[in-house]
Structures are given as C-alpha cells and as structure tokens.
Amino acid sequence: MFEDVCEADDFGLVAAPPLPLPVDFEAHYLMNQEAWHAYALHFLRTNDAAEEAVHRTFLEILRHWDALLGEPDLQQQTWAILRRVVMDECLQDYRAELVAMDSGIGLYPALGKLPQRQFDVMVLRYIFDFDTKRIAWYLGVTQSTVDYHCRKARERLAPLYCDRYRRTPKDPK
DSSP states (O other): OHHHHOOBOTTSOBOOOOOOOOHHHHHHHHHHHHHHHHHHHHHHOSHHHHHHHHHHHHHHHHHTHHHHHTSSOHHHHHHHHHHHHHHHHHHHHHHHHHHHOOOSSSHHHHHHTSOHHHHHHHIIIIISOOOHHHHHHHHTSOHHHHHHHHHHHHHHHHHHHHHHHOOOOOOOO
C-alpha cells in the first residue's frame, strides 16, 4: 500500500504522502474557505493575492490549531487571523505605493518610514477614514491601543509640519 502512494519522480526521489490534517481543522477549512476568499478578494483585488492570503491564514491557523481549540470562540479567533493577514497584505502594498508619491512636503515618504502599527493606524484613520472602533476591529487590538499608535505616529510626523509651517515674526516696515 505504501508503494502505491509514494512514487519515484524523474530524479529518483520518493515523494512522501502528505501529513494527515486534523479532521476538525479540515471541517473548519471547508466551512470558511469560500467566505474568507471573498473577503480577501474584496480587499486585495486579485484572485491570486486572495488565494495566497487565505492559504497563509490557514497555515497560521494550523500551526496554532491545538491552542485555538481551547479558545471560547474559535470562529472569532480564526477570523481575527484572516483579518490581520489580509490587512497586513493590503497595507504593505499601500506602503510601497505611498513612499513613491510626492506630497510636496515629504509626508508620504515619512508615513512609509513609520513603524508597522503606526503606519497601519494612520492609513486606516486618515486615508481610509475609518473610526477608532473599526480600526481596532481590523487590527485585532483595543481602541486605546489604536489611539496610542495614532498619537505616537503624529509625534513622529510633527517635525515635518513644525519645520515647514513654523511662523516667523513679520518684519516691520
């Protein structure tokens, strides 16, 4: 029976059979894959990117499967992983685009240099116009954490505006 599953390839190497997945994980995959793909497709815009994001999500879920089974709400926990993977992919692509844009005062390249969470919060709040509650939901953090990252990002960006818009006293005539 083992010989039927493991066949030599063109190089004489024997391919091992895939490791069996936990049955409850397979059921979770089958129950969620289609909806999760639609969610990822909405944000990532291409089928390949959506498939890759959902695949990465399920690999991460599989790595933590035993711990996730102990959570009171498995669906909520796995959805949070999907949301984080999709948003991280979205924002990474957007970060690359932003750095190349010209704002006249260097705002976009400065945004691109922010730490990941500060960048995410600033883009979601000021470019996508999401409120704090929605940002917290997307990123899987508390609303106070969103406010903290926003405040820290504004502190990092403040020198751009202070230097550019610092008022100088008017020269007397």
